Amino acid sequence: MPKKIPMRQCLGCREMKPKRELIRVVRSPEGEVSLDFKGKKPGRGAYICPDAQCLARAKKARALERAFSAQMPEEVYAALADQMREGGDE
Template identity: 65%
Template sequence: MRLCLGCGEMKPKRELIRVVKAPDGEISLDTTGKKSGRGAYICPDPGCLEKAQKARRLERSFSCRVEGDVYDALQQQLAAATGSGDHLPEGG
């Protein structure tokens, strides 16, 4: 069981998506669950990522500042990983 940083619910690990801070400092989604680095979990729901951003929960989990463009990239990766068409490509 893991805790979602957005909604705060405990869910099985397989139902959540791992966000990882790599040793080089890069923050990204880990859809395989095997990347090295510090991990945190969110539901595959864009709303949970927004809640985590507003409450700065990723910053607390990773003990570093997380810029807005990182959250934007995570939103796009989350949409691609879940197959949701919420984000249209630029210029389209």
């Protein structure tokens, strides 16, 4: 019997994709928002494609605000874009 592949929806393009193909955006219990390339950080998670266009769409649709039920300052989006460009060096 083949293993079930967990699927998640991207906040930007709204497509269902395998969890491993997406980047997890996590809001820690302290309220800090960051990218989680390994999927292990504690906190509330939302998923986004590793594509700057999907991040821009999520920003325009205010998808992160809805996912985390909190206001997202502009600096958060800039930091997420920088982390996405750098890739998963964590």
